[in-house]
Amino acid sequence: MSRLNKQTLCAPRDLRARTVERARDATQKATEKANRRRSTPRWMEKALRVGLIALPVIAVGGAGTWAYQTGWFGTLADRATAALIDLTVDAGLEVQEVLVEGRNETDRDAVMAAIQVKRGDPIMKFDPEIARADLERLRWVANATVERRLPDTVFVRLDERRPMALWQRDGKLALIDRDGEVLTERELGRYNNLLQIIGADAPKHAQELLGQLGTVPALYKRVTSASRIGGRRWDLHLSNGVTVRLPESDIGGALQHLAEQEARQSVLDRDIVAVDLRLPDRLVIQTSTAAAQRRRVPEEKI
Template sequence: MLASAELAWRGATGQAGLVVRKLSSDGRVRTSVDELRTVLDGLRGANILTVDIDHARRRIEELPWVKSATIQRRLPDTLHVSLVERQPLALAEADSGRLVLIDEDGQVVNMTDLRPFANLPTVAGEGAQRHAGDLLALIRSEPALYERVSGARRVGDRRWNVWIDGRVEVRLPEEGAAEAWHKLARIQAGDGLLDKAVVALDMRALGGIVVRPDPRIAGDDKEGA
């Protein structure tokens, strides 16, 4: 009797138009329509009141760019998907030595073609993925410097060495990295230190910067303060 009642109820809701006929979404930037259709098209024609939206949500959250998703029933016939997508942050050197794309949480975004993200900084070293978000927030605080950052290496999972133009290594301190970065920005704005014949700047020295000149131009490889 219960089975018969359920069949009758399903039939009545179908006749009332309470079946999935339309799919809509918001928050979609990098997730393609085809990717969503792969997950959701199989729900068309299903009873909108009984369709398993939790299962559909979990499948959508398996898509590469989707950080989280919610699905709403909009009666009589529409399922609406709201997406929160991952934001590409940097390219990271994985254990195998290959590069992977990471998001703002340091999580790997499963992309095979990294060419569209070649302009992002590259991070490497122990703990680099975990701390990349903090580093990017720091270097972005000085836009003129950020535009020239080509990569960074985390040293001993304690501090960062940042590369400018792929040429000048800026060694940031473990403590006071933000102050050192702002100091470098002021010095660069004043006398263009990064544009001179230098290959490394050690910002860890108290009260100053240790400058290593380019030995090909300076004639030696001694460090100066």
């Protein structure tokens, strides 16, 4: 077996020198390359890459903007829509019938004017939402439902407002609903059975008053009108000329108290002018002048 001595393991001197020189050259080249790379900021490199990607997108977008501004897209869309509508008509999708449910007070011509559709119109061109909005602008209509029922029917359901009272203002009467909306000022004769309310803010508070009166039906049927006093409370006017002065609060309790007293003593049928209910649990009765005089004159002896 041969022996390896220290001299054999060592590389020749010129070989080591060449290796060191090559390593030095490689290190120098890498340093120069890195320096060149650092001379261009990283953000600029990213910006260049993004720009190359965005350039075609911007070009297409600019063309789209031009087409939009010149109306080219709109014209193309209108032509396509018209062609499609023509196809639906050829397929039998045109209006032949308009069905309306729930119309009692609303004028028929006003309904048709709001719907804006006639026989033979393309049913797919009809817009139910626009028709619904126009119907709900009519005085008598609270809510409306409009549907296209293919192939040829437009269906309308109306929820009309309900008359609540006659509102006297500026010497004239107007019919109002529970929301205080004026329904009409004409042909009011058929609504004479409704309560007449008086006062600028009377429509706003009438629903509450009528609800409380509904709990005392025997008393309610004797009330012909109600006046709003100072924007705070009500005076009731009965058919026999008696005025009932209600409190600002707890109207229901005051009316119940009066109804109980009337059932026991027939207070309202006496020779009185007014009943004041503004004091809790107490009736203050104002008698007529004739009744007061009779009480002051002693009865003649027979």
